[in-house]
Amino acid sequence: MQTITLTEIRRPERQFAAFAPSATDPNDCAQCSSRRFCMPDDLDFGDAPGLKGVFGNYRKVRQGEAIFHAGEPFRNLYVGKVGSYKTVAIDREGREQVIGFPIAGEFMGLDGIGTGFHAFDAIALEDSTVCSVSFKALTATAERNLNLSNHLHRVMSRELVRESAMLMMIGRMSAIQRLVAFLLDLSKRYGERGYSMHEFNLRMTRDEIGCHLGLTLETVSRGFSKLNALRLIKCLGKSVSITDMAGLEQIIVHSIPQ
């Protein structure tokens, strides 16, 4: 297999090493690759006294480790710095639903603001680094900084729109269309963050994908096989290479050919 895997593109060990020495220095945000996603463009640490200590507190998590659990008191928001994650809701009957697969630069924990308790579990899908943000300190600072306040509103609103797009997808699309929408969304988000849009590694299992899309793992697996057969992707286990982006987009519109 000659596709470049995401592990190679990312080199997590090197990033870990690079971040480790300044792991508690807020000013390191200036160099953080997720900065433009997690705070407003024009935010300057000089502007707001007390902003130091709000951002920039890193924490490493190992694969499978939880960043927070549903039911825990809500204190911090988290932004993925390196790595990938899943957020999972579990209802009274014990059924799981994977709400999303946040990657670096995306917020986790917004669900806790409403009730003061987290509604989801957030789990690292690989060895990762998250930046924790004290919500109390954030809102106190936001009170004196309209920019930061607006930024938080925008982040939450976009999350609302993203979830409604998911609703649309699960409500109206066939299994293969959901799978394609999932791949295109992932591709777009990797692209926005400087990774390859065409070649990446899935960090989650078929079961977790199914749980996200409202499908069984077998249907997900058959979907990947079908997309392989149609020569729209080359997928071998967790390694995915998109070979016909336009073809995939057609499936969203017209369902599957032949």
Add this chain to the structure above:
Amino acid sequence: MQTITLTEIRRPERQFAAFAPSATDPNDCAQCSSRRFCMPDDLDFGDAPGLKGVFGNYRKVRQGEAIFHAGEPFRNLYVGKVGSYKTVAIDREGREQVIGFPIAGEFMGLDGIGTGFHAFDAIALEDSTVCSVSFKALTATAERNLNLSNHLHRVMSRELVRESAMLMMIGRMSAIQRLVAFLLDLSKRYGERGYSMHEFNLRMTRDEIGCHLGLTLETVSRGFSKLNALRLIKCLGKSVSITDMAGLEQIIVHSIPQ
């Protein structure tokens, strides 16, 4: 049919008359039945100069009329004062998805904050009254009022959790379970707002319910017939009477008996 319909319970004409004389007087918020849903408990108009004019601007909409359309610039949030609504997302391919059925006391338009443009249509399902809230004035006031700011965060966060519950529902539940979840949710929300939990009128069509739950209108209709046959509800057209609340809750847990 001797069930008390929602129209009777609500007496929209009388409410219209009652609100009309003070339709532009912000202080009328003090008497508004939706007040405790749309603003923090302890907010006092004396506290914040400029708060007058933020809340309390009523607008009447007739059945089928839009409060805002997807794509329009986002300026105001809206809170249903009287009546019921649907919010609808329409994707590039023209497929519709009913995102929700807001009733009095619930916010509409939060989707527009992220991009500055509304992502949804909001349509009145009956003659209704909405209260429009200038988002600019709201955030400017919130900057000087941590309470109000936190309230907005909580409202948005709860909306996020509500949508993820919808995702869970559509992803994991059978047709009949979705229908029951829909009825129980509606019943709970009516109850919270002082209407009967057991008897109400659906303001939306079978098609709109289906579009919300990811089902066809025929499946929705069959679902209602089935729940009738099981004597869990009495449903005649749009009039619904819940006769066995516990039985309905069992269906969520164990799917359908026999």
Add this chain to the structure above:
DNA sequence: CGGTTAGTTGAGAAAGCTCAACAGATGTGG
């Protein structure tokens, strides 16, 4: 009082699920 819209019900088709067998990858202890 026709015309339109909304709702119900039936029959057959199709999509996706369940169950099952198996293969490949990974990890562990001897």
Add this chain to the structure above:
DNA sequence: CCACATCTGTTGAGCTTTCTCAACTAACCG
């Protein structure tokens, strides 16, 4: 380093649920 267990992914066959298409009834509206 190998044997074995476990986890993950693939594929097939039959079954179930829901969708599609269709006919029909009821309610609503000028």
